[in-house]
Amino acid sequence: MSIIRTEHLSKSFGSLQVLKDINLSVEQGEVIVIIGPSGAGKSTFLRSLNELETITGGKIFIDEQLVEERKHGHVVFTLPPKEKAAYLLEMGMVFQRFNLFPHKTAAENVMLAPINVKNVTKEEARARAEALLTKVGLEDKFDEYPSKLSGGQQQRVAIARALAMEPKIMLFDEPTSALDPELVGDVLKVMQELAEDGMTMLVVSHEMGFAKGVADRVLFMCDGIIAEEGSPDEIFSNPQNPRTKQFLNVIL
Amino acid sequence: MESLTKIWNWMPALLKASGVTLELTVASVLTALVLGIFLALGKISKNKPIKWLSSAYIFFFRGTPLLLQLFFIYYSIPMMVPALTIQSRFVSAWIAFSLNVAAYLAEIIRAAIQSVDKGQLEASKSLGLTYAQSMRLVIIPQAYRRMIPPICNEFVMVLKDTSLVAIIAVTDLTFQARIIASNKASTLVYIPVMIIYLILTGIFTTVFNRLEKKFSVYE
Ligand SMILES: Nc1ncnc2c1ncn2[C@@H]1O[C@H](COP(=O)(O)OP(=O)(O)OP(=O)(O)O)[C@@H](O)[C@H]1O
Numbered sequence: 001m002s003i004i005r006t007e008h009l010s011k012s013f014g015s016l017q018v019l020k021d022i023n024l025s026v027e028q029g030e031v032i033v034i035i036g037p038s039g040a041g042k043s044t045f046l047r048s049l050n051e052l053e054t055i056t057g058g059k060i061f062i063d064e065q066l067v068e069e070r071k072h073g074h075v076v077f078t079l080p081p082k083e084k085a086a087y088l089l090e091m092g093m094v095f096q097r098f099n100l101f102p103h104k105t106a107a108e109n110v111m112l113a114p115i116n117v118k119n120v121t122k123e124e125a126r127a128r129a130e131a132l133l134t135k136v137g138l139e140d141k142f143d144e145y146p147s148k149l150s151g152g153q154q155q156r157v158a159i160a161r162a163l164a165m166e167p168k169i170m171l172f173d174e175p176t177s178a179l180d181p182e183l184v185g186d187v188l189k190v191m192q193e194l195a196e197d198g199m200t201m202l203v204v205s206h207e208m209g210f211a212k213g214v215a216d217r218v219l220f221m222c223d224g225i226i227a228e229e230g231s232p233d234e235i236f237s238n239p240q241n242p243r244t245k246q247f248l249n250v251i252l
Numbered sequence: 253m254e255s256l257t258k259i260w261n262w263m264p265a266l267l268k269a270s271g272v273t274l275e276l277t278v279a280s281v282l283t284a285l286v287l288g289i290f291l292a293l294g295k296i297s298k299n300k301p302i303k304w305l306s307s308a309y310i311f312f313f314r315g316t317p318l319l320l321q322l323f324f325i326y327y328s329i330p331m332m333v334p335a336l337t338i339q340s341r342f343v344s345a346w347i348a349f350s351l352n353v354a355a356y357l358a359e360i361i362r363a364a365i366q367s368v369d370k371g372q373l374e375a376s377k378s379l380g381l382t383y384a385q386s387m388r389l390v391i392i393p394q395a396y397r398r399m400i401p402p403i404c405n406e407f408v409m410v411l412k413d414t415s416l417v418a419i420i421a422v423t424d425l426t427f428q429a430r431i432i433a434s435n436k437a438s439t440l441v442y443i444p445v446m447i448i449y450l451i452l453t454g455i456f457t458t459v460f461n462r463l464e465k466k467f468s469v470y471e
Pocket residue numbers: 013016018036037038039040041042043044045
């Protein structure tokens with residue numbers, strides 16, 4: 001069963017069509033890495049899935065339930081807000097620039113949404129936050145403010161924060177590209193462990209090591225479409241599309 | 253020596269009037285803060301009528317003299333709608349100042365809210381918080397610290413602007429000083445009065461500096 005599926009998804013900003021026709025089905029437990037040149041629409045695609053952007057056309061299914069369908073910008077179908085919110089909660093998102101809440105400590109960052117969205121008690125949320133922060137290797141940072149943490153530590157808090165809502169799928173938008181090189185490894189390790197635990201993941205990243213080691217599928221996105229897809233081996237060792245070849249030559 | 257005795261004798265009246273000035277300032281700014289938050293949220297709202305109403309309110313109260321607004325509330329409204337006659341001059345002044353200051357605070361609050369990184373709202377949304385929850389729990393708490401210096405500034409301005417209420421005969425500090433000056437034919441009274449204003453301003457500034465430090469703990 002697919003966790004997320006899109007049909008003919010398109011998105012324009014005014015006259016600029018960024019996503020043209022994206023058809024993707026993400027199966028339970030799958031780890032998909034998306035690569036592609038700057039401006040290809042990778043971020044826009046992830047952001048369309050959890051409604052940080054409104055799509056222009058196409059359908060989005062979550063757990064095989066149609067949640068949104070649009071045509072030429074107009075709504076064809078949309079779930080009632082409450083129901084839709086529940087489906088959107090199945091997605092957690094990690095941003096390139098962490099976006100931690102600077103006025104909250106690490107633990108408070110993780111506790112905020114469970115307490116206010118899921119009505120979890122403070123004690124329960126705290127216990128869960130401590131467990132998650134320990135899992136991402138921050139057992140000694142519960143009560144630090146983000147400004148006192150390194151970029152890699154902040155990103156791991158952000159991962160714990162998203163996990164606290166118990167999503168079925170995690171979306172990562174270039175989670176390591178704002179980090180100093182020596183801090184990238186810690187974050188990738190956490191992501192790898194998450195994948196090993198069976199989490200479904202959709203990751204925009206150019207970390208080839210991670211893609212080769214962890215991904216089930218790699219998508220090459222270019223000019224608003226998925227130009228090529230395949231196993232990491234197929235894409236990295238034997239790309240078919242000339243655009244893929246050209247892109248890999250540049251970044252490898 | 254003689255002057256000192258004179259000043260000493262005026263002090264009870266001056267202190268009582270200082271109380272009026274202080275009460276009017278604090279009551280107006282606090283009321284204006286509540287109103288200002290709603291106006292600021294209204295102005296950045298995506299709801300067109302709400303946005304338009306908030307903008308029009310702010311435009312009107314910032315674009316006309318406070319003195320006229322005060323006259324309007326005290327004299328004109330009771331004439332047009334007798335049911336709205338307000339007995340207490342102090343209450344009239346309080347309403348006029350609150351409505352006026354709210355427009356200025358709304359702009360301060362709006363600027364502070366909009367200076368918070370867009371990623372904060374996106375992170376909140378991706379965690380399932382509603383817009384109202386995001387504002388209350390994430391955005392406005394971060395905007396607080398940035399609002400404090402301009403709000404302090406506004407406090408000090410209002411403290412001085414309240415001297416306008418002499419015009420509808422509310423016995424604030426400035427009005428009391430003028431009464432004493434004309435009755436006792438002594439202009440000496442302006443010296444202690446200015447000192448009292450300075451002390452009040454100093455108190456506000458100190459309190460707000462403390463507040464700013466308190467809200468900066470996480471930086
Ligand atoms: N809010 C917006 N308004 C207008 N144009 C936008 C907006 N967001 C993105 N775009 C445009 O959409 C295109 C795709 O942007 P997007 O951020 O999705 O690319 P990307 O593949 O993530 O690139 P990068 O690797 O640089 O992150 C770009 O041309 C960008 O300028």
